[in-house]
Every structure is written in C-alpha cells, then in structure tokens.
Amino acid sequence: MTRRRYQYGSLTKKNNRLSEDVWQFRFYETTPEGHRYRRSTTVGTVAQYPTKTDALRIIEPLRLRLNLHHRFGRPISIGALIDHYIERELPERRHSTQQSHSSRLKRWILPRWGDRPLEDVKPIAVEEWLRSLTLAPKTKVNLRSLFHLIYEHARRWELTDRNPIDLVRQRGGRRCIPRVLTPGEIRLLLAQLVEPYHTMVLVAACLRPSRQ
16 A cells, blocks of 8 residues: 655745736645545735745645645644644634633744644743743643643644653643543442442532533
8 A cells, every 4th residue: 555645735926917926826635536636726915925935834724634644744833733723623612612722822832832843842842931931830731731732632633643741840730631531430430439429429520620
C-alpha cells in the first residue's frame, strides 16, 4: 500500500487588469469515490496580504483540513490547530465553555504560540511563559489545562503523537490532568459501597462538574 504524500497545493499571485491582484490557491480534492479533482480558491487580495508568507498563513487551516488523513506531514502550527479545534470541537461544548475557551485561546495562547509548529513546543518554555504572566495561579492553571486540551485534540486527529503539556508544572494547582470516571465506572464503584458511603458517592457523582 503506497503512503499518500502530504498535499501542499500551489499558491500563486493572479494579475487582474480590471481589479486588484489576488492570491489564488490550487489544490486537489478527493471525492468519497476516490476521484481527484483540481480545485482553486481565492485567498484574498495582494493589498490584504502583501507577502506570500501572509497568504500562506491564511490558507494553513485549509491545508490542515485537506491533509487530516496524512500523519506527520508538514509541521502544523499551534494557530492552525486552534482554528481546527474551534471549528470541530468547540461548538459541541456548553456556551459558557465556548466563551471562556475562545477568549483564553485568542488572548493568551494564540499571540504567544500561534506561529510555532506543534513539534517545537517544549515543556520548559511553556513553564517559563506561564511564570512570566502577571495572572493569578488559578488562571495560569486554567491556561495550562486548555493548552493540554488543544494537544489532546491534535492527538485524537493523529496530528501528533505527543503532548508536551503533560510535563508542564504549574504551582497553585494540579500538576496533572485529573481523570474523570465514566458513568460505567461510577456504577461499578457504587456496587462495592455500603451506606452511607453509597449515597455520599452517588450525590458527589451527580453534582460533579461536566467534563470540559
């Protein structure tokens, strides 16, 4: 079986005498039946994105979607991963969670790490970044947890096989992500308990925060 190559596509500047010059991205799209077709899309005007690097940054999320089934192709940036997380996973969460995640990602994580490839992020660098922030310890713990969640999203989509945030230490909170019992595991635990502990654990399980 031949391994499919990562699709980079082709970004070119299209000159237009009647209007502004634009950037055009050409790529192949594969149908569910396995047929490949040449496609193109206009990224934006040259006035909007003066350099090719600017235009490439805009199409990176599209490249990511085109290559989700290619493992370990061209390095994917944290910014592109965040775009994919917001598009694919964030809508499934509670409205309050959507707002808090989106705000933290755009205000803190994206400005500092957006241009960095997934494989270039190191635990010590993240620790030093968290220490440099003039935020409450609990807020830093929340940022670490969200960064960890983003990498878990990347692992689930097979965009990486590592989560460097596992090794990031942050004072003022847990040093590891707590494991949440599934409903089946809670039922097994309850079956082993007698009163009053059975009722105590049942109430605690019913009142626990939902997984975010």
